[in-house]
Amino acid sequence: MSYDIAHIKSLVEPNRVHRDVYVDPEIFELELKRIWGRAWxxxxxxxxxxxxxxxxxxxxxxxxxxxxxxxxxxxxxxxxxxxxxxxxxxxxxxxxxxxxxxxxxxxxxxxxxxxxxxxxxxxxxxxxxxxxxxxxxxxxxxxxxxxRGFIFVCFDKSAPDLKTFLGDVAATLDNMADRSPEGEVEVAGPPLRYMHDNNWKMFIENLNDAMHPMIAHGSVGSATRRLAAKMPEGATPSAEAEIIFPFGSSYQFFDDLGVTGLPNGHGYMGGKKSIHTSYSDIPGYYDSMVASYGEEKTQEILSQNRHNSIFYPSFTAKDAVQAVRVVRPIAVNKTIVETWHFRLKGAPEDMLKRTILYSRLINSNASMVGPDDWDCYARMQEALPSHSTPWVDMRRGFGKDVTEGDHRTSFGTSDLSFRNQYHAWLDYMTRETVA
Ligand code: FES
Ligand SMILES: [Fe+2]
Structure with missing residues (x-):
């Protein structure tokens, strides 16, 4: 079928979206022109x-x-x-x-x-x-x-400049670079690159989906809780355990992180607190930061701790881990996801080792976490086209957003992030002038 504006509008309701946004090849082709052809x-x-x-x-x-x-x-x-x-x-x-x-x-x-x-x-x-x-x-x-060294392209010459497009989500890239004593990060090696059997939006949505870790990653959660229970009182967890433990966190923990939606579909979870907040110090790092920035500024930089930031539509970033996950849409049900790792210039090499360890434990296809997510994406891609209900629900926390300027916030397990992304989706997809 051919999509006119009215029809596209009918696919997105305030608290649910039609399955066609994930499964219809014609919608996918339109997305490439109207979203990927217009956004940075x-x-x-x-x-x-x-x-x-x-x-x-x-x-x-x-x-x-x-x-x-x-x-x-x-x-x-x-x-x-x-x-x-x-x-x-x-x-x-x-x-x-x-x-x-x-x-x-x-x-x-x-x-x-x-x-x-x-x-x-x-x-x-x-x-x-x-x-x-x-x-x-x-x-x-x-x-x-x-x-800050991150190169963006835009195929639409009439689009506003990059800074305007990014708004407050740019603070995530600032923080990632500021965490280097030299104020710069650099790519360390080739990425992890996997073809996923799902629509690109499922990945982007999942990164701020705080209702899934307790279930999809439940086996990791229960294993880490058992391990934690066996540890002697006051013992320091290993670097591996420190990374894995928060995947066993409660609904309350994620609610407390909070979620923020920004213009253009961007957003983030956490801010002062994330699953990375309680990582132990790496010898020499704090001192190298203080030598560059002084005590007060160093503490200010290290106190920003966003969980995942969404740079809609093309990537997500973790400032405190120095990794970005890049989405390359291939077909309506095929997406390449690349995870790139960054070295903090001037910081001890152990900082990079922790970044890589994080990816090995969480993002790799041999990890304990990543494959849980991919399995869920593939299940959605498989079941959505069925003759069951055509709607995908996003009503959690609906009506409870708090608006302050161009920020909308809610409790961490709210579906705010998804609704915010579809607000942008609809805007891109229904603008009259096609790039
Ligand atoms: S030289 Fe490039 S196509 Fe002929
Ligand atoms: Fe996950």
Whole structure:
């Protein structure tokens, strides 16, 4: 069927959404144009293209792009499409080169996209081919901006700037970078990358779904409680136990964290408190922070502790763990999720080890937690198309939000975060001008 605005509006009610938003391939294609084609989307981190000549190619929805650092140190984000006959120029992932060279007929480009040369050029004499003409260049994306080293792209040239788009969720990236004594993070190694059998929104929703850990991760919760009960009084838990224990927390614990919804579908849980608050100190870290910032500022930085922040639609971040989880929609029921880990520049290497340990215990497909979530997503994707009721419920805490400026808050297990995301979804999907 074909979707007109009225029909799209009928899919989202104040406290429930129609299953078609998760299972209809036509809705998925519209999302790529209207959400992924309009919002600022996370592409990667500047440290992935640290040195002149470094490149990183990726695909966002149906758009192959490549980030590059040119000889003069400038950053560029281009469509990864040859100006000749359209071949994808750079292979996916990282590279390093003097410039781009198309593997088909050998047109070469500078890292800023300008056409550099092409073989047997005499054959183009008097045809209008001109190296200086932008029509023969690799094309830049409409907009890109870097915030604290995190590079975002936007395929809509009329979209407002990145800072306006991010609003208060930017504080999560600030905090992640501020937790480095040098004020900068850098990518550490390749990501964990898994294909999930579910719609992209299920992952984004789950990250602030505080009603599922007690059930979906119940086996981890009960095992950690048994382990904790066996520990001698006053004993320090191992680094592993410290990370796993909070997954056995109560409904009350998550309620107390609170949840915040922001404009454009962004949001976060926690703020002063999260499942990471009671991690023990890593020797040397606090001192290195105080040496850079002084005592008061260090305490202020370390007191921000958001649980998961949602950068709708493309990624989630944990400031206190220095990891981001990036969503790459492939099909209505296929999503790549990448987990990237960051080193706090100037901090002891043990800080990075804890970040990696967290991912190994929680995000990896060999972990005790991640597979519980993927199984639930796949179950939803499987059962939603059935001839049962078409509605997906999001009414928990409905009517109890507290509004202050552009922040809406509620108790942590409220469905506020989902309703906030669908508010943005509807706005993107029903705006008349299609990018
Ligand atoms: S398609 Fe790239 S050189 Fe021909
Ligand atoms: Fe989970």
């Amino acid at each position: 989307i996370y592409a990667g981190h500047e440290s992935q293209i640290k040195n002149p000549g470094d490149t990183y190619a990726l695909t966002i929805g149906r758009e192959p792009i490549v980030m590059a650092r040119a000889k003069d140190g400038s950053l560029h984000v281009l469509y990864n499409r040859c100006a000749h006959k359209g071949a994808k120029v750079a292979s996916e992932g990282c590279g390093h080169s003097a410039g781009f060279r198309c593997p088909y007929h050998g047109w070469t480009y500078h890292h800023d996209g300008r056409l550099q040369a092409l073989p047997a050029r005499a054959g183009y004499a008097d045809t209008g081919l001109d190296l200086e003409n932008p029509a023969f260049h690799m094309q830049p994306v409409a907009q890109f901006e870097s915030y």
